[in-house]
Amino acid sequence: MQASSQAEAESCWSTIANDVLYWESWDEQHAVFDSLSGETHLLPELTAHVLRKLGEYACTARQLAEALCAETDESCEEHFVLDITRLLQQLQAVGLVEESTP
Amino acid sequence: MRLAELPVDDFHHRLAETGIQLQTGPFTVHVRSGIKEFAQLLQRFYAHFPVAQDPAIADFHVRMTRPRGLHRWWHPQVEFLLDGQAPFLPYPLSHAFPLFEWGLNWSIAMQAHQFLMLHSAAVERNGRVLLLPAWPGCGKSTLCAALVSRGWRLFSDEFGLVRHADGQLMPLPRPLPLKNRSIGVIRDFAPETELGPDFHGTRKGTVAHLRSSDACVQQASIPAPPGWLVFPRYRAGAPLRLESIGKQQAFMKLANNSFNYQLLGLQGFQGVTRLVRDCDCYILSYSNLDEAIGAMNRLADA
Amino acid sequence: MTVYGRMDKHGTDILLAALRDPVHAAGMGVEGWDLLLRVARHTRLLGRLAVVMEEMGLTSQLPAKVLDHFAAARVFVSHRQRAARWEINRILAALQDSGVPLVLLKGSAYILAELPPARGRLLSDVDLLVPAASLDSVEQTLLGSGWESVKLEEYDQRYYRTWMHELPPLRHPERGLEVDIHHTISPLTSRLNPDPEKLFQDSIPLADGRLRVLQPVDMVLHSAVHLFYDGEFINGLRDLVDLADLFGHFGARATFWSELIQRAHEQDLQRPLFYAMRYTQRLLGADIPATAMTDICAGAPPRIILRLMDRLIEWVMVPDHPDFPQRGTAIAQWLLYVRSHWLRMPPGLLLKHLARKQIMRWKRRKPTAAATAQQ
Numbered sequence: 001m002q003a004s005s006q007a008e009a010e011s012c013w014s015t016i017a018n019d020v021l022y023w024e025s026w027d028e029q030h031a032v033f034d035s036l037s038g039e040t041h042l043l044p045e046l047t048a049h050v051l052r053k054l055g056e057y058a059c060t061a062r063q064l065a066e067a068l069c070a071e072t073d074e075s076c077e078e079h080f081v082l083d084i085t086r087l088l089q090q091l092q093a094v095g096l097v098e099e100s101t102p
Numbered sequence: 103m104r105l106a107e108l109p110v111d112d113f114h115h116r117l118a119e120t121g122i123q124l125q126t127g128p129f130t131v132h133v134r135s136g137i138k139e140f141a142q143l144l145q146r147f148y149a150h151f152p153v154a155q156d157p158a159i160a161d162f163h164v165r166m167t168r169p170r171g172l173h174r175w176w177h178p179q180v181e182f183l184l185d186g187q188a189p190f191l192p193y194p195l196s197h198a199f200p201l202f203e204w205g206l207n208w209s210i211a212m213q214a215h216q217f218l219m220l221h222s223a224a225v226e227r228n229g230r231v232l233l234l235p236a237w238p239g240c241g242k243s244t245l246c247a248a249l250v251s252r253g254w255r256l257f258s259d260e261f262g263l264v265r266h267a268d269g270q271l272m273p274l275p276r277p278l279p280l281k282n283r284s285i286g287v288i289r290d291f292a293p294e295t296e297l298g299p300d301f302h303g304t305r306k307g308t309v310a311h312l313r314s315s316d317a318c319v320q321q322a323s324i325p326a327p328p329g330w331l332v333f334p335r336y337r338a339g340a341p342l343r344l345e346s347i348g349k350q351q352a353f354m355k356l357a358n359n360s361f362n363y364q365l366l367g368l369q370g371f372q373g374v375t376r377l378v379r380d381c382d383c384y385i386l387s388y389s390n391l392d393e394a395i396g397a398m399n400r401l402a403d404a
Numbered sequence: 405m406t407v408y409g410r411m412d413k414h415g416t417d418i419l420l421a422a423l424r425d426p427v428h429a430a431g432m433g434v435e436g437w438d439l440l441l442r443v444a445r446h447t448r449l450l451g452r453l454a455v456v457m458e459e460m461g462l463t464s465q466l467p468a469k470v471l472d473h474f475a476a477a478r479v480f481v482s483h484r485q486r487a488a489r490w491e492i493n494r495i496l497a498a499l500q501d502s503g504v505p506l507v508l509l510k511g512s513a514y515i516l517a518e519l520p521p522a523r524g525r526l527l528s529d530v531d532l533l534v535p536a537a538s539l540d541s542v543e544q545t546l547l548g549s550g551w552e553s554v555k556l557e558e559y560d561q562r563y564y565r566t567w568m569h570e571l572p573p574l575r576h577p578e579r580g581l582e583v584d585i586h587h588t589i590s591p592l593t594s595r596l597n598p599d600p601e602k603l604f605q606d607s608i609p610l611a612d613g614r615l616r617v618l619q620p621v622d623m624v625l626h627s628a629v630h631l632f633y634d635g636e637f638i639n640g641l642r643d644l645v646d647l648a649d650l651f652g653h654f655g656a657r658a659t660f661w662s663e664l665i666q667r668a669h670e671q672d673l674q675r676p677l678f679y680a681m682r683y684t685q686r687l688l689g690a691d692i693p694a695t696a697m698t699d700i701c702a703g704a705p706p707r708i709i710l711r712l713m714d715r716l717i718e719w720v721m722v723p724d725h726p727d728f729p730q731r732g733t734a735i736a737q738w739l740l741y742v743r744s745h746w747l748r749m750p751p752g753l754l755l756k757h758l759a760r761k762q763i764m765r766w767k768r769r770k771p772t773a774a775a776t777a778q779q
Contacts (some may be wrong), residue, residue, distance in 0.1 A: 022368060024375040026349035033371035037490045038364065038483070040371055042354060095493065130469075132438075157435045159469040163442060163726065185442050186726040215479035216472045266475075365483045 011099045013088050014058035015051055021096075023048075037095050050087060054097055061085040106149035117141050121165075123154035127274035127322050128263070129214070131206065132160035137180060140166050140198040147199075147277040147298065147311060150319045162209045166198055184209050193304075200301050200309050203279060207260055210274075211361045217272065218373035219361040220262030224271055225254035227402040230329025231271045233262050233381070235359045238306075241336030241388075244284040247312050248391045249398060251292035256318040257326075261361075266369055269376050270325040275318045277311035285310045291391055330401050331356065331381040334388070342393040344401075345385045352383035419443045419723060422453060423645060424689040429453075430462040434469075439725070441473050447641045447723050448526045450474070451481035455524035481524050484581075488512050491530050491581045496614055498549035504542055506615055507533040507607050509586065509626060510646075513617040516610055520649040525642070529573065529582040533618075535604060536587040543571055543585065551576050551583065589626045598625070598671040620654040621667040628680035629673060641721045648684040651692060661696035674703025683717050 015021070022033040030048040033040050043051065046068075053064060065084045069076035091097040105113070105124070116122055118141075121134030135141060165183040169192050179192035182205035189208065193201045211219060222235035223246035232254070236242040246259045256275050257263075263272040277298070280288055285308065289297060296313040331352055332344075356374050357363045363370040382401070388394040418440050422429035429440065444450040454474035457463060463471060492512060499506070508516055511527030534542050547553070551574040573582040588600040603626075607616040618626060627650065631643040654660045668677040678700045684690035685697070704710060 022371060024353070024371075026353075029348070029350035031350065031353055031371075031375070033368060035368055036486075036493065038367050038486050040357065042350060095490075095497070128472075157433070157438070159434050159438045159441065159467060159473075161469070161473075165727075185446065213476060215476040362479070366479055367483060367486060369479070 010060040010062060012058050012060055013054055013064070013097050013099055015054040015097050016095065018055045021051075021055075032096075034094075034096060039094065041094065041096065047087060047091070050084070051091065051096060058100075061088055064088075103153050103155055104149065105145065105151055105153045108153065110145070113145060114138070114141050117144070121163075123158050123160055124148055125152040125154060125322075126276055127258075128217075128272050129161045129210065129274070130154060130158055132163045133166070133202075134164070135166035135198075137166055137168065137195070137198055139196070140180070140202065143199040143298065144202070147313055150316050161214070162206065164202070164206065164209070166202055168195065197301055197304055199298075199311070200279065200304055203277060203311070206276075210261065214263070215362050215365060216266070218262075218264040218266065218363070218366060218370060220264065220356065221260070221359050221361055222262035223259045224257035224262045224273075225249045226257060226271075226273075226326050227254050227399070229326055230402070231257060231262075231326050232330045232332060232398060232402065233271075233328060233377075234332055234334050235262065235356055236334055237359065240334055241284075242334055243278060243280060244287060244336070245334050245388075245391070245394060247278055247280060247284070247288050247295070248291055249395060250278070250312075250315070250318075251288070251295050252395050252399075254398075255321065256314055264328075264373055264377065265325065266373060269373065269380065270327055272325050273318070273322045275314040275322050277313060279309050279311050281309055282307045287391070288312065328377055328381050330398075331377065331383045332398070332401075333385045334394075335385060336389065337387060338389055340387045340389045342390065342397060343385075343387040344397050345387075347383050347385055349378050349383065352381075353378045417722060419447065419449065419641075420687055423449070426453070426457050426460055426462060430457060430465050434467055437467060437470055441470065442726050443723050445473075445477070446726060448639060449524075449642055449645065450477040451524035451526060452642070452645065453524070454478050455481075459523070478524070481526055484526055484528070485515050485522070487579065487581050488515060488527055488530050491576070491579060491583060492516065492615070494576070494579075495530075495532070495546065495583065496612075498551075499542065499545055502538075502541065502545065504534055504538040505604060505607070507604065508610075508615055508617050509533055509589075510630065513623065514646065516615060517617045520653045521646040523649075525646075529584050531584045531586060533586050533589070533600070533603065536600065539571065539585065539587050543574070546574055546583070550578075554582060589629055598629075598673055602671070620650070620660065621664045624650050624654070624664060624680070625668060625671060625673050625677060628676040632676045632679045641723065644684060644688060644721060647680045648688040648690040651681075651684055651690045655691065655693075661693055661699075665696065665699050668700070668703065674700065675705065678703035678705075679713070679717075683721070686714075687718070687721055 016034070016036060020035045022035065024031045024033075025048070028045045030043045030045070031040055032043060032048070032051065049068070050064065053067065059067070061084050062081050065081040066076045068084070069080065088097055088099070092099055105122070108116070108122075113122070117134065118136035119134075121132050124131045124133060133144070135144075163185050165186075167181050167183060169179055169181045178195035180195045180198040180201060181188050181192045182190055182201050184205065190201070190205065220233065220235050221237065222233045223242045224234070225232050225246060232249075234242050234245060243259045246256070250256045256273070256278070257271060258274040258276065259278045260276075261274050263274055264270070265272060280297070285297065285300065288295065298311040298313065301309045333347075333352075333355055353374060356378060357370070360370065360374065363374060366373065384401075386394060386397065388397075418429075418436060422440055422444070429436075432440070440453075441450065444453050450473065454477050457466070457474070463474075466474075488511065492508070495506070507513075509531035511522075511525055512530045512532075513519070514522040514525060515527075554573040554575050571585045573584050575582050589598055589603065603618060603622050606619045606622065608619055609616050617623065624647065627643065627647050631640065631647065654664075664677070665674075668674045681690075681692050681697060681700055685692050705713065
């Protein structure tokens, strides 16, 4: 209960429109071309997964971290939420995701 | 009509007055010059190239001309003009031919965005193209010249021209410039190939040009699909090693090596990913040309 | 046997003719196209020609070679337009909560408002208009977010800030486009004195409400001031094409011309509007109602000046044959440059500035690193 109200206070993350991103994937490696910026980004598996998940629905860093942990049946520790937050900030810096405060 | 079929006097006259229209691969180059030494070399290296007789649309309008000024008397120079503009500083007059070749490469790289342009040598065998993408100093021209002397068809030592529509590579046969030690290496390796005069003291040291074969010029309008992507790395004394690399690494190397990847946007991304998808990708370390050629032949003949 | 070139200067009217009448140009022979492609590329109008001819469904009649050149030119245009949109995207991200109204000018306005001049238009910088009071905060925010002042000599810096209507250009080191931030549409010292307050008041929001463009009549007036009073005629013909497109697009509305002339009167911009109407009509065949032309005649200069301007503008706008450049064009460009500075600054200052500029240009006459590095 407490955790979820805390999550609501956090800002919400989303990708830029899905139709501007073009993907090419090889095994566990990915390249994504952003047709807005004209930049190509090489992404490791986790980052690509995060970006695709945000393409499905917008959510907070905590919700995202919990969803990722649920997929692998692991418990979601605080430092993982921080890692995801940092990752989102990096993606924001290159313009792949956007942050909005509720 | 081939350039060699023009009577010599007529050729010189036309080159100086109206210019001639050389056909090289997908490009028509309108070239004009009154410089006799340049005309002689142009005739020698492009003798077997087609010349457009009827009015045509040229892709590039090049003039090789002597800049005005007093220094023309004691320090004769030559300028490369593209559409009347000089993108480079003048060269010593005796270097007119290498300047023309570099200038034309530069013009293509700046303008021909109807293609994805890779900085790569390209040679064909068994209907598929071997791309050797590399920045200068990796031995790409030497390896390319050696492959061509052993029967591979020359597409280009400098440009992998990829057609957007179908991903096919376009031949762009031209004289192949060899630098410094490579000149001797190729003279020894393939004594039968025709090398032009040595130009000493250019920005790249000594340069000599290898004349492209009649056969590859005759087939200059026949494109071919890509087959192999091999990043060459010459190191003196290195044992032969042909190492398969991952697609992501190949993608990154190839995109970084393209002249116009960034400019092409989505077309560039799709072009490079398609190439990487369609090709087997390797890094080749070598020091011995025979061994390197053997390895490439095995790839192509497999 | 073809004789290349050897035509007089008016041989290059071929570009104006093609801009006026693309249908006719599409039927040209290869010799005409050979020259047209060169001249259009040189004046940065090849992409424009490509887009217009494609829109008009003319491409099936064109030689294959022309289509290659069109494709290459469009690559370049798309790249620049994408870069401009992205630069604006990044500026918005940097300024997110400041609430400063951002009015897009020129190329980026045409592109984001999807106006006809955007078709195939090349641009090399992003021009923004912000209220004078916000100039410092906008500059500081951008400098704090990674943009850098484009290196200028100190004198130029001072010139920009004190006498011009913009900050020295900013550029983000990871990207190529320059960002020019203006607080009015003509220099502080120029004899023109339009009121920037009015421009902001009447500007129009775009779909993304954080961005605005000038209302149609102001957009035209700004384009005219920029072309005839800013002293840079490098892209002169392209800018004239912008104006002709704007006239064609907005002029369809019945009240447009009277509003335009009224606004020019209010803002004291009849002279540049007169030039814009006169030369788009003369050179590009713009469709301007006779009554509007009569009404703007109040903005005409004295007859003798007008005759000189006619010559100079034609000289500068009609590109040379690439193989036979005429010295006249350079002189005309210089005269117009001097004239525009005359219009912009008090005369004493003008002499000082031109003298400085000459000296600096002369000092800078060193081989360019770029050209050398290519070899």
